[in-house]
Amino acid sequence: MQSRTSIKADQSHLDAVNSGCGLIRWSSATVVEHSGPDALDLLNRLTTKELLSVGIGSSRRTALTSDRGRVVDVFLVAHRGENDLLLISDSPNSERLISAIDYYTIIEDAELKDCSESNSRISLVGPTSREVIESALEIVIESDAVTTFELCDESIFVVSDTSRGTEWIDVVCETGSVENISAALISAGAVEIDQANFDHFRIDRAIPGSDREYGEHANPIEAGLLHLIDWDKGCYVGQEVIARLDAYDKVQRNVKVLRSASPIAEGAKLVSGTKPAGIVTSSSALETENGEYLSLALVRKAFFEPETELDVEGVTVIVR
Amino acid sequence: MTMAPERTVPINTIKITEKAASKVTQFAADKGMDKFGLKVAVKGGGCSGLTYVLDIVEGAETDDKVILQHGVEVYVPKKAFVFLAGTVLDFSDGLNGKGFEFSNPNAAKTCGCGTSFSV
Numbered sequence: 181m182q183s184r185t186s187i188k189a190d191q192s193h194l195d196a197v198n199s200g201c202g203l204i205r206w207s208s209a210t211v212v213e214h215s216g217p218d219a220l221d222l223l224n225r226l227t228t229k230e231l232l233s234v235g236i237g238s239s240r241r242t243a244l245t246s247d248r249g250r251v252v253d254v255f256l257v258a259h260r261g262e263n264d265l266l267l268i269s270d271s272p273n274s275e276r277l278i279s280a281i282d283y284y285t286i287i288e289d290a291e292l293k294d295c296s297e298s299n300s301r302i303s304l305v306g307p308t309s310r311e312v313i314e315s316a317l318e319i320v321i322e323s324d325a326v327t328t329f330e331l332c333d334e335s336i337f338v339v340s341d342t343s344r345g346t347e348w349i350d351v352v353c354e355t356g357s358v359e360n361i362s363a364a365l366i367s368a369g370a371v372e373i374d375q376a377n378f379d380h381f382r383i384d385r386a387i388p389g390s391d392r393e394y395g396e397h398a399n400p401i402e403a404g405l406l407h408l409i410d411w412d413k414g415c416y417v418g419q420e421v422i423a424r425l426d427a428y429d430k431v432q433r434n435v436k437v438l439r440s441a442s443p444i445a446e447g448a449k450l451v452s453g454t455k456p457a458g459i460v461t462s463s464s465a466l467e468t469e470n471g472e473y474l475s476l477a478l479v480r481k482a483f484f485e486p487e488t489e490l491d492v493e494g495v496t497v498i499v500r
Numbered sequence: 501m502t503m504a505p506e507r508t509v510p511i512n513t514i515k516i517t518e519k520a521a522s523k524v525t526q527f528a529a530d531k532g533m534d535k536f537g538l539k540v541a542v543k544g545g546g547c548s549g550l551t552y553v554l555d556i557v558e559g560a561e562t563d564d565k566v567i568l569q570h571g572v573e574v575y576v577p578k579k580a581f582v583f584l585a586g587t588v589l590d591f592s593d594g595l596n597g598k599g600f601e602f603s604n605p606n607a608a609k610t611c612g613c614g615t616s617f618s619v
Contacts, residue, residue, distance in 0.1 A: 222543075222544055225543070225544060225546070225551070226544055226545055246549075247547070247609065247618045283544075284550070286542050286543055286544060286550075286579050286583070287542070287553070287579060415546045415616065416545065416546075416547075417545065417546070417547070418547065420611050
């Protein structure tokens with residue numbers, strides 16, 4: 181008989197992101213320079229958030245959807261300077277974002293440059309993130325702002341993002357500097373979080389993940405990105421479909437946290453008796469303090485009620 | 501046997517109807533422009549992804565394809581022409597009129613208000 185050794189979530193990591201400052205080093209993430217006089221106007225016409233009011237020094241997260249209203253990518257727009265934007269996405273697939281924007285660049289004076297290989301991204305997550313970075317780098321960070329500072333002739337970009345439901349600050353620097361900057365942040369009180377514990381935190385907080393909860397299989401409303409839609413901004417790609425889904429109450433699924441006694445597989449189908457009930461999109465392999473496992477799923481509307489019991493491959497899961 | 505759809509406009513041009521040309525001339529006169537042309541282009545954005553652009557301008561730009569019809573010069577940027585080839589631009593007025601209307605054979609889908617399309 182095969183026995184399974186369970187691994188508990190690291191409480192020091194979870195304490196850092198929940199009540200201190202967790203540091204996450206992205207192994208790959210999309211970093212794109214978007215420059216030119218039409219760049220911001222183009223993104224405003226293409227994406228779900230109103231962006232024309234994002235002045236120089238400000239930032240805002242937005243979603244690019246297809247004409248069918250499905251999520252292509254979600255990214256932070258950091259307005260670094262005159263006609264100069266930095267786009268940061270959680271997706272490792274920079275080509276997808278670049279080709280989507282490029283497709284719609286016709287008469288616009290705007291250029292895209294993929295900097296994902298030459299740059300690295302660090303995220304600081306947790307309520308004391310701002311204090312930590314201000315102390316470490318001796319800069320002042322405003323909400324939803326991009327701050328540029330020079331370190332040894334290199335420009336480093338610090339972007340705050342209030343759209344995630346927790347304090348979240350991204351640092352983008354040349355790959356060669358990431359060790360030194362991480363060390364400075366850790367010295368100032370940040371705790372480095374590994375991928376498994378970060379995923380556990382993200383699932384617990386129901387923070388949608390790229391190509392998991394959102395992607396071309398989901399619209400932004402069901403994917404937990406409702407806060408990234410400005411309903412009164414006018415047209416953007418997919419707006420008609422998304423407005424219709426909302427107006428006629430046609431959204432059939434939503435992101436829910438599930439609890440179970442054992443880990444469940446991502447991509448597994450949820451059922452209630454013989455009825456399809458949704459699909460598992462993210463699953464933590466780490467056990468919670470009280471011996472449970474957490475997952476995120478796109479759950480069908482009929483099963484939204486907390487404590488609803490569902491089945492996935494013979495394992496009982498409970499909607500939280 | 502499958503028949504290819506009949507094209508009313510050759511794919512190497514776009515057509516502006518006499519009524520649309522007349523409206524363009526009227527708008528240019530209202531603006532006091534002696535020398536004018538109609539810029540027809542496509543930009544990213546709108547519900548379906550690509551939005552029509554119409555503007556009365558003084559002259560063509562270097563990269564524009566110039567088409568003369570009913571006394572009106574139509575300027576189409578080369579990058580936009582691929583999305584517009586074979587299009588008919590008409591004008592409908594009256595209480596139920598929609599103003600300038602595009603009939604674009606490249607459009608696979610058009611949004612409800614008709615200002616954007618996808619190919």
